[in-house]
Amino acid sequence: MALQGIWSGTISFSLVAIPVQLVRAVAPGRISFHLLHSTDYAPLARRMYCPQQEELVPPEEIIRGYELAPDHYLPITNEELESVSPERSRTIEIIDFIDMAEVDPVYYDRPYYLVPLKGGEKSYRLLAEVMRQTNRAGLARFVLAEREYLVAVKSTQGALTLITLHYSEEVLPVAVPVAGESAAGGKDRIKGSIEKMMTEFDPGKYADSRRAKILALLKTKAEETGPVTAPQTAEEAEGPPDLMAALEEAIRDLKENR
């Protein structure tokens, strides 16, 4: 299956410009479930509820508000939000090169692959190779899904990958007091234990066992009990009473005056 790109453009720095496509490097492995009504297996819908007026709120009455203080909101319109949305990026312009080892994984957000497009293969391979040898990564600003990200472009297994990074204000302070004395003695024992358990990192070894178990459970259940069926009410359901009455009246009139 061909990889589906979510963005295409060029990656550039100084005089180099390489046409590339951005594709996802990870797919969420999570198994998702629908919420059903236990009595009739109808899939449930989310509705917005106003606790003040004790009623459901239609979409046209829903706006956004930023909480300034408890019970004090600043209403913001979609237009206002759009006015500060960044323009979609055409290029990934590398502004600095850094040593990737300096970036703590706590800054890593989401990984993507950069795939060379026609005509860019050679310069792509050259850049990937040099970055691998020097263990350097490029930093760039990049707009994806209406958000501007700081991204790192690095070399992984001969390919260029792009990792969106968290901004420093998103990273929470370390939650453990790190200063102070460590336990006396035992340092060698811990070092020894670590050495004994050292191995090469092989991600293939560590499967998501809960996912595998859920899939096995689903397979067994599907074979043993089969699915339940949601009621076909969506098609049978009447519309809003006002509309149904108006339509009934119109159709009566139509039958009489044709």
Place this chain on the structure above:
Amino acid sequence: MNRNIVETAGNRLALSNLEKALYPAVGFTKAQVLEYYRRIAPFILPHLRDRALTLKRYPDGVEKGFFFEKRCPSHHPSWVQTADVLRDDGEQMNVCLVNDQATLLWVANLASLELHVPMARTGSPDTPDAMVFDLDPGVPADILDCARLALTIRDLLSRLGLVAFVKTSGQKGLHLYVPLNRPETTFEDTKEFSRAVAVILQKNYPDLVTAKMAKDQRPGRIFINWSQNDAKLTTVCAYSLRAREEPVVSFPLGWGELEALANRGDARKFRINPGEAVERAEKDGDLFRELLVKEQKLPHL
């Protein structure tokens, strides 16, 4: 592969395999497909404008396989306008916008015979600017039954103060459109309203109409498909070719003409071929132009 480079409005476009018969039964070639879209461009472009195009490509002609393509092919020329739309899974998808003749011809050159578009524009993806009823006859019901039902729906809607427009689907049925063009309209509104219309017609004409998707409900009845009033779904664009044995156009009709055709009782007369489509559009103009501008509010919601 033979290639021809053409220039349209300053944009260079490489056209390929012009001699290939995309409709082999009648020998209608890719060159003729491109010529059709070139001539119909002034009429179809306003209806494609700023809508996420779904390509339906027949690389080896209508008798061979096809595939849908929602993403804009990544090798598109730089002058092709695209937009990012959000998919259900939260991922972005880059789609083609057919906003000019060059893009229309580029898309046709990809053997995308059929052009399908959603009811909303990419700038306001949650605002349908029209409501659609897809009237699909179950054999032995035919397009004449569809035409009579379309006239009933027109009359029903007009009693609620709504104006509607109709086009042939280019296949077996008709598409009825109700212009809305109001920023507050949601797909929930159009779905609820169109479903109510379908349900009421099924209730009053149970032998003729079904509002149910299930195939076993459909023999001899017309399925009023209201479910295309959905942000995720598309309907074939007015003036698009259809991939049948022969090239047929999804073509707007006047209500007077539809009435006459229904009375004449010749189902074949609903089949508008590309030559006739161009000739009629150039003579009569776009019968669907009001669909893009007329503002109407769905009552009783």
